[in-house]
Amino acid sequence: MEDMLRVGVIASTHGVRGEVKVFPTTDDPSRFKQLKEVILDTGKEHLPLEIQQVKFFKNMVILKFKGYDNINDIEKYKSKDLLIPRDQAVELEPDEYFITDLIGLEVRTEDGEILGTMKDVLETGANDVYVVQMKDGKELLLPAIGDCILNVDLEQGVMTVHILDGLMDL
Template sequence: MAAPVCIARIGAAHGVRGAVRLWTFTEDPWAVKDYGPLMTRDGSRQFEVTHVREAKDHLVATLKGIATRDEAERLNGIELYVPRDRLPDTEDDEYYHADLIGLAAVTAAGEPLGRVLAIHNFGAGDIIEIAPPAGATMLLPFSNAVVPEVDIAGGRVVIDLPDQIEGDDPSAA
């Protein structure tokens, strides 16, 4: 089975009939119904979205087998995944964030920085997390200025380090 890709996160219960708030990470939020059963990362649980409607900044979803508020409340925070091969193909200059995990991170000069550990979004935009061979991970804005090149076939991302990071020497502190 292809590696799973997180496409949504269940939020708090909505109402008393088992509906949940649903935050989707797909280009088209409504597509969450089109991928078939959604599963937890480890595949131990599956959920079928039976109905969705739009809310202010999220969707409200009904999941098959979830009929009460108590059942819905127990799902809060669960991330929902689908196998990568269920997602639409990307264009030549497009990629899924999941495709970047594990790629080598190098400077524009080709110096190794480490590996891409994760792509996060805490609400203010995407952040790329780089794990160097030693020391603390780096969290950098995932923008064209900081990540000017993504080369999936070549197995690397180019990172243009901001000056305050490039010149920092943590051992000098």
């Protein structure tokens, strides 16, 4: 499991005073109001940034970091991830998982047949859809519903699924 979880990506600068527009990768963008600090993944290092101000604009979060007071200080961080330690993550409900924990799980049928590896999660309006990279190279799309996803064992690295009628028809 990852020690750090991504909560956003710096999309662009905002104004000339060092603010940035952040695309939130969390289900609840308002959680930025409770964060005091985020960690910037520069690609070379993890840089702690103290949040000075939080605003919201359309689907974006506008952040101002302490010590970054003009556009030139912050512009180089466009497209970089903002992370938090796992211990600062929101509490999950039963049968809720962080996407990063699901990626890479071995996916098996209820009969023990190995289907492939969890590759991605598509977030749709009704329910998430799990993308499984099958052994034959094809992708299988599984709805993240109780009838289909029987068990997720993060410690064993295995997801057990029931293939609903029609899902394997290509």
